[in-house]
Amino acid sequence: MKLLFEIVCMMKIYKFVELSTLAMAKRHVSLKDLAAELGVSVSTVSRALNKHPDISPQLTEKIQRIASERNYTPNPLAMGLLKAQTKMIGVIVPDIVTHFFASVISGIEAVAKEKGYFIVISSSSESLEKEKESVDNLIKSRVEGIIACISQETNEYSHFQKLVDNELPLVFFDRVCEGMQVPSVTVDGHKAVQSIIQHFKDNGCRRIAYISGPNHLNISKNRKEGYLEGLKDCGFDFQPELLVECNLSAEDATLATHQLLNLKNKPDAIFGINDTIAFSAMKEIKRYGYKIPEDIALVGFTDEFHATVVEPSLTSVTHPTFLMGKEAARLFFHSLEKGPAYSEKVILPTDLIIRSSSVRSGII
Template identity: 40%
Template sequence: MANRPVTIKDIAEKLNISVSTVSRALKNNPEISLQTREAVQKLAKELKYQPNPLAVALKTQKSNTIGVVVPQIVSSFYASVVKGIEQVADEFGYQVFVSSSNEKMEKEEKNVNGFLNMRMDGIILSLSRATNTYDHIQKIKDMGVPMVLFDRTSKELEVSKVVADDAAAAHSAVSHLIDGGAKRIAFLTGPEYMLFGRNRMRGYKKALKDKDMTIDETLISRCDFTVEDAKNASLELLKRSNRPDAFFAINDELAIGAIAAAKELGLKIPEEVAVVGFSNSRRSRYMEPSMSTMDQNPKQVGREAAKLLFDQLEDKPGAKDVKEVVVHADLLVRTSSEK
């Protein structure tokens, strides 16, 4: 029953030649006569010979695989990034393995160690929310394994990165709201320690300044990354006498909370409250009303990250320099902010 896979040895025996000759013949090494080469390749095809990647990797110290660690797998953003990575990896003939840290540092470490153990040729990673030390990342560097960070990165790490220009993205979202007539724009954001939160905050403030509007700190609300929490925070804001007429949320989840709050209070969207989210999640398109949001071009993020990695894998000149690629986000105007 158990069909043992065909090895190079089987081919050698059938043709009465040595394994090394077979190995060379399969690689079209000109040191082997055309006759032999053709005979070997023909038989290999007939027997459906597939090289054993374990053996090849053991011998050559190259596995032709790259590992990707994402914080979550149930996320259209990360799923699209992975697709972008896969596209590029395909071109280079590499297999991609994905694992998720589930926003836990412990799992992230486990995944990284697993990848290193499996001798993967490179690692692309986005830090989990919980990651606060970087020994496991440093270890990748120490082992000389090429690596690229994306999206959730840290300035403490001297590694090539692909990042979003969060400040610019926030700037264009908020400018759009102002252009639509908003006078008091609330900002729903997350915990202070998150880098992208601080960057988007910067963009928010700059957009206001650029239009000579005052920054009202009471309109900035920090919440957990849950719809419920965002809804409560928004309710609180909307019940004030001097309520906001627009919301910019740091992600779609929080924006959904804001919309839920406005609905509950019977406020019209976008006439009385306009909303712009961030991420272009699948939900944002299909909800009622459809939600304006920032599209972060995740596939491109993936492609850029993979390119940086393969530059290193292919030993391109200057590939080892620490680079930072910025991928811009595009504003998608939908019902929730349409004039």
């Protein structure tokens, strides 16, 4: 009996030491810690915190008070293991420093946060190889699904197909894998470009050039169709030399512009597939000593913040980036609920914001 008493005493001392040192070093309190402190079982604490009717109101109140004092929060790892969900969404973007992608990410994050999810961002650096790595890493991290904008190199979709085969939700935005039956949110580039061509015509332009992106990308194809149809609508013939392709980098855009400006019969209007391209074109046109828009009118796409800062301010198509992110997230959660069959396609409207770079006074 005496021995037992001593053992109990030692245990108390041990417990004390544990609380004063180990507990300090320990970052988070667990149900077990609370249970030990309160002298009840772990399950009772769990039930009390979840307001289970089996636990008496007084005890429930007491447990909740202590839990809040000790800043208890459930361990998401344990919950994840139990519920088989991590509350993580993987997001793959070509890069993160471009305003467009950063803004879409903001939109995704806003919706995700609302739902108690958080996002893990992975950048593909416009490389197919890195994109595949990203998918693998995200799967390893046990994200519940992926929202992606494919890299400009991506021309085969096996890595994304793997997701679909595993029944993991997958949503594309802006650049999509055509032919895959998954939800996506894009803009109506076709119509947008048609209106650009019309706008050029209204301003007296006749030789309208288009600096496009890689041909396999849906956005390139989409906008190219708009370009061709826009020309037809306006009664212009398509001139092959006025359609140049570039790889979406500033350097390549400079080269493409260079090529256009060196034509025997140079264009009097240039449309860039995005604002980054248009900015590069603007620099190059200036370097050649041509006036914008008098000699060459210029229009971009995406309406980055700085479109208003450049001189002349850049006419551009607004891309509802934040909304695009929110929509992508919405589709993601739908997909999570409704399962693999779900594949809604959302097409967002755009708007042509007319600024100085394309308006020729005295025309019309």
